[in-house]
Amino acid sequence: MNKSALQKILFQLIKFKSETRNQAEVKRAVDYVGTLFRGTQYGVKKFAHKGVHSLIIFPTRSDWRYPKILLNGHIDVVPAHDMAQFKPYEKNGRIYGRGAVDMKGGLTALIGTLLELDAQKIKSDVGLMITGDEEVGGAHGAGFLVDDMGLRPQFAIAGDAPRRSGVAITIHGKGGVWVELTARGKSAHAARPWLGENALDKLHDAIAKIKRTVEKRVPSDSWETTVTLSVIETDNQAPNIVPSYARGVIDIRFTETFAVHPDDAHRKLKAMVPEVQVTALTKVMPLINDSKNSFIRDIQSSFSHTFGEKIPLVREHGASDARHFMTYKIPSILVGTIGDNWHTKDEWVSMDSIMLLKDALFAYLKKHAT
Template structure:
């Protein structure tokens, strides 16, 4: 491999590509695009939707490579100090070290390497800029409007080690609930109808339909009250109030069922959808999951563990179409926190794991 994964990771971390820094978003996109300029036999396509750029590089001139690797170049915001990568005790620390500049570096270096072969496997890499803000103009657009498909998708955007394979992620539904009251002076509340009181009572009913479950990995539907607003003055009976709630649901449910449930529970509220995302689920007996597990065992002496994750990733757009999605990562942790890190040795090994899996798929 000519390109150095660790060096590329550091280059990517140094670009503070959070959604509030559009110049850095452009800069990271240009870095990724320029990275492949010298590679022959690589098909490079760029897309733009709602101001969000995406890049797809592929060894085949097709919308349907066998293997599709998916990464996002955006990160959640942090102090500028976190965009200066540091090495400490075998770890690389910085924003995106875990989620997911290091994994992007792995996939970019691997794509570049694969083009050196006279007969490369059928593989593409999709890099987008909007995963942290929903993925609708990135992977959603590329899959559901441009028409990208694959036999198997590799999405290194979850898990905390290569052998922990995440096969299910919860869906997400963000709702706004609004109620109207009748205004009055605060000294005569009996003359009005307090909108905040109504909203609190409504939310208490909603809590009862999302009870806390027993699963150790919290595999049940949850609801979080994220924001609440209403009222203008202490001495007024407020005439309106609203809140936003974040519902995460398992593959047993769907956003339309959840939405109906909420509306039936609180008919006094106007219920609006802000964000809706599908759950993601791949069966453990899927042949590609089994192949990935065999590669881990036979070549790297790692025993696969299958897990579920309450968060989401862009693989859900392919999972919804029945495509198996394999989510693993190098040994890493503390994503989105001030101490986000990746194990440097594991990062280098991760290239070997992906290379071996892709080679095995090409032999099928």
């Protein structure tokens, strides 16, 4: 597939206003991708679970649940900065629009790879999963397909690692747990606070203790567990009353030194601050792969060959759909395209990086022809 054919697909994809909350548009986008595979060696299976739309492309001669290699990506985007972001345009080799680099550009490379394998009559045991709720955690897309529908590839490759420059293969990602802390005390007049029990003080002390214990140093780009206080509130509005209730929410992103499973992280927090109630709101599995796994070594050497330099295996702070395969010990990595401003205005992707990713994946997958 040449650049202009890929660019045409990317423009079409960006025009769909597929914000996660707009599943009607997600469905239209998913249907459009399905039409691209008419008359090819691939079949298309569509899913709708709890209102979230997703799609699996698979070689018709095999079971869609068990591809050897599964490419995966998401078609949903975070809310647009303004509606003009859904009108893609090109400038100096960059394509601008909401989702350009996160990750409709990557998705275009994945689609292009499969279409090119088909055009060259290469039969390979490769599927493609496209989901519609990655930006809110992926429970009803990737989570549903893997946990409930039994999707079990031997190896998963997500095209969802946007970078500002360079090429890398992401094999580690932090785990996460968002917890709600609830403190209860006893109301009293602030002139005689010793008659009450201040819930805000209790909450404040618990948060400080968690930060002190869990966050080893000031958060930075280094590989450390971070604690972000994101919500704090009380029902008390009067300046002269001791509050009897307070609630806070913290977002913890942990490395393997703190925990290897969000349940462990949650348990540790509960033991750390027994004076408040600790409820887990969201749990995110960390992405942990063995760098010596044969699939990972194989794709690293294939990519290094294509790009003419040693492609590094790296860690990323953020989470993605790639983690949904971890529960089943399926090696799962991320590669991506180059661009900037994801989740903000002026988001763009480099068209050349889409072509390069497609070429690198094609060269890698060709070796897995059946």
